[in-house]
């Protein structure tokens with residue numbers, strides 16, 4: 001847990017809810033937590049496009065409505081957990097009800113709004129608390145297979161699980177969400193962030209056309225049918241830098257969501273970098289002699 005992480009307070013608040021309620025096994029049920037707090041939870045078709053759920057206030061009582069237009073238990077659990085974030089996080093009730101007693105949410109790490117992002121990070125942690133999640137990671141395997149297994153275990157979406165996976169993994173991994181030729185966002189593990197010379201991918205950046213993800217996204221049908229692809233790509237195609245290093249690229253279409261999830265795994269990257277550096281040093285140490 002990095003203390004300069006702006007979402008650390010939201011993460012900590014979610015961990016505290018888990019601890020206070022004595023939750024010791026996966027999956028975490030956000031609807032049960034809400035009902036236990038006297039919050040009514042109901043399924044409701046979203047009236048506005050892109051709304052994942054709503055937090056409603058009537059006097060001192062609260063209600064949560066979650067959207068059902070995306071038929072996924074993971075999406076619905078995340079929506080409810082996001083609304084619980086607004087309920088639990090300091091300052092959120094005042095902020096989300098500033099214009100009335102109905103707050104419409106855009107859960108899913110795509111909003112630029114501070115409160116929405118905080119509620120998303122709260123939700124991811126609530127559904128995948130660190131100690132339970134890292135325990136489950138031990139037997140889940142690697143990369144995309146691990147993310148799928150963990151999503152099943154936690155009843156969470158592949159994207160939310162992928163994000164949580166990068167935050168808890170000790171390996172150099174990243175997940176990228178993309179639509180067509182554009183990157184929606186990218187999350188890197190701490191081990192990958194520590195690799196020198198890499199750039200952060202920004203929202204809206206273009207996908208390199210030499211990646212398997214770019215080719216995959218040329219076919220919207222493959223995205224809709226949740227097809228898969230696997231290849232190796234160059235770390236430079238994703239994060240720039242001055243060294244060419246190969247990474248494993250796993251791609252899966254997210255169905256009606258219309259987006260693609262890519263998992264990049266750069267195992268042994270530190271060793272490969274050391275080898276390259278040693279080689280460069282060796283060349284440099286010999287070069288002056290030849291020049292003489």
Ligand SMILES: [Zn+2]
Pocket residue numbers: 082083086103104105106107115116119
């Ligand atoms: Zn919200």
